[in-house]
Amino acid sequence: MMDNRVSSATVFQGEAFVKGTASGKLIASDLELSFWGGVNPDTGEIIDRHHKLSGQRLQNTIFAIPSGRGSCSGSGVMLELLLNEKGPKAILFERREEILTLGVMIAEEIFGKSIPVVVLQKEDFRKILRLDGQCVYIVDERVSNSELIGQPDTKPPYLSVGGLTSSANGVQLSQSDRAFLDGVCGEAARVSMRIILRMAELLGAQELMDISQVHVDGCVYTGPGSLLFAERLRDWGGKVHVPTSLNSISVDQKRWRAQGIDPALGEAAAKLADAYIDMGAQPTFTCAPYQLANAPKFGQQIAWAESNAVVYANSVLGARTMKYPDFLDISIALTGRAPKAGPHLDVNRQASLVINVCAIREIKDIDDVFYPLLGYHVGTLASSEIPVIVGIEPLRPSRDDLKAFGAAFATTSSAPMFHITGVTPEAPVLDAVIGSGPHIRSVDIDPQALNWCWDKLNSASKHHPVDLVSLGNPHFSFAEIRKLAEFCRGRCKKDNVSVVVTCGRTSYGLACQAGLVKELERFGVDFITDTCWCMITKPTIPLSQSAIMTNSGKYAYYGPGLTGKSFHFGSLASCVEVACQGGLLGSRPVWLLDEFV
Known part of the structure; x- marks a missing residue:
């Protein structure tokens, strides 16, 4: 019989990507966590209501999770936590983790605040989980349940050797890389190159590569730290070297005052957007940059942040990007250089999990809710693996179906595609996409297996009425606006239910030209551009006991923690039906019911 006890004095040797000393009570889980939408940056409370640690606080703890997942904005939340001293004293991972680690690196590089970040071997991490609630001690790469002796390593991560600057881990630097690092191109570029090289070390990259375009997610206002970071880079003379688009910001830049947004938030969010625009980024303000005219082509090397956009770019467009954390995105934009690692390389784009979806041809009346449900489920099966799904090609999913699938997938998986x-x-x-060998897993599922996902995303009780229908997470495309108009045509919305669509400026402009905006406004739809549901608060979201209805698997997952409200999830057609019925719910889709399987 295996002995699961941890001895009274055990030292685990890990790999420290940020060094230092710490001690504190261990809070541990074997489930990954997205800090954006999962942790309140002002209080340190875990607000992911689907996570087993929901309600616990990270302040002054040693926090252990296998890895992060979900949003690229987790690095911004980590930065805010460290700056306002509501975060953990150290963080332990089972797997190499880029997003949260980058947040710690930014705090160290820019603001002089830091905590240890240590990656443990799998078997050691599993033993650490059994110390949950006990005091844990860390000195650099050593982790123990008893006090450690020794001083931390204070050696800087990068050294100047023989007049040539090289990284301590041997990353090969070009002449332009050395110029950036030596400050020839200014302080913003110098600091950016240091950040890029620290990430290259974490990734094990041996060289940097040119990037053709960047999508910045760090323009989301997570707190004062995000604004200070951007303004500091701008004031240091930062200018982008490659075409750079901006993600959704925290407010509708042109109309936030008219919408009744708190001036403290509106002014800070507007300043943050202005800082990135001052550095040369384009005010695209969309979480769906694949809808823009300059969307990347197959095989193009790019650096995108925003989790759904990364997954879409890699999977649907065939472009190549890592799941870049907030703050690393602008660092790459200011230099045009990125670590040559991750999905930029062929070997890291192969699938290791085959998911066979069975009985598709026998199922009738599958609607658009199928794709976010399947994406959510696949993400739970492939928490860090790249999956390949077999069997749904007869459905001929549209680009918007794949968008919905990918956004839900990215909430539950850390995989980039x-x-x-x-x-x-x-x-x-x-x-074409799987390797060979015993590491390939295969899982069979049928549509009936998605019932638990439906129950999970429908956090409101069956009889809980709706006062808001939220659409556009990720941003609605022109095709989705047109489809919504078809569902609404000839019908009337009840006054007690608001219907709000978020979309990018490009899609909104096309819909205006086609007359769809005026048509939908007559039905009662309100349009908001520039921002997205993960950032929207009151007064758009009413202070009431009523629930929110959405067709977004992503928002149905994050929404309860972000808003404090319960959620109903369903198809676009059912969202319109709820608005027309005055907030009264229909039933589960027929294809999920037993008698239809």
């Missing part, structure tokens, strides 16, 4: 045979460009057949 997926493949669907016969649908996504790198997977014409199964053999």
Whole structure:
């Protein structure tokens, strides 16, 4: 019989990507956590209501999770936690983790605040989990349940050797890289290159590469730290070296005052957007940059942040990007250079999990809710693996279906992409995207297996009425606006239910030209541009006991923690039906019911 006890004095040797000393009570879980939407940056409370640690606070703890997941904005939340001293004293991972680690690196590089970040071997991490609630001690790469002796290593991560600047881990630097690092191109570029090289060390990259475009997610206002960071880079003379688009910001830049947004938030969010625009970024303000005219092409090397956009770019467009954390995105934009690692390389784009979706041809009346449910479920099966889905090609999913799938997938998985045979460009057949060997897993599921996902995303009780229908997370496309107009045409919305669509300026402009905006406004739809549901608060979200209805798997997952309200989840058609019925709910889709399987 295996002995699961941890001895009274055990020292675990890990790999420290940020060094230092710390001690405190251990809070541990074997489930990944997204800090954006999962942790309140002002209080340190875990607000992911689906997570087993929900309600616990991170302040002054040693926090252990296998890895982060979900939003690239987790690095921003980590920065805010460290600056307002509401965060953990150290963080332990089972796997190499980029997003949260980068937040700690930014705090150290820019603000002189830091905590240890240590990655443990899998078997050691599993033993650490059994110390939950006990005091844990850390000195650099050593972790123990008893006090450690020794001083931390204070050696700087990068050294100047023989007049040539090179990273301590041997990353090969070009002449331009050395110029950036030596400050020839200014302080903003110098600090950016240091940040990039620290991430290259974490990734094990041996060289940097040129990037053709960047999508910045760090323009989301997570707190004073995010604004200080951007303004500091701007004031240091930072200018982007490659075309750079901006993600959704925290307010509708042009109309936030008219919408009744708190001036403290509105002014700070507007200043943050202005700082990035001053550095040369384009005010695209969309979480769906793949809808823009300059969306990347197949095989193009890019640096995108925003989790749904990364997954879409890699999977649906066949472009190549890592899941870049907030703050690393602008660092790459200011230099045009990125670590040559992750999904930029062929070997890191192969699937290791095959998911066979069975009985698709036998199921009738599958609607658009199928894709976010499937994406959510696949993400739980592939928490860190790239999956390939087999069997749904007869459904011929649209680009918007794949957007919904990918956004839900990105909430539950840390993987940067997926493949669907016969649908996504790198997977014409199964053999094109899987390697060989015993590491390939295979799982069979049928549509009935998605019932638990439906129950999870429908956090409101069946009889809980709706006073807000939220659409556009990720941003609605022109095609989705047109589809919404078709559902609303000839019908009337009840006054007690608001319907709000968020979309990018480009999609909104096209819808205006087509007359769809005026048509939908007559029905009672309100449009908001520039921002997205993960940032929207009151007064758009009413202070009431009523629930929110959405067709977004992503928002149904994050929404309860972000808003404090319960959620109903359903198809776009059912969202319109609820608005027309005055907030009264329908039933579960027929294809999820037993008698239809």
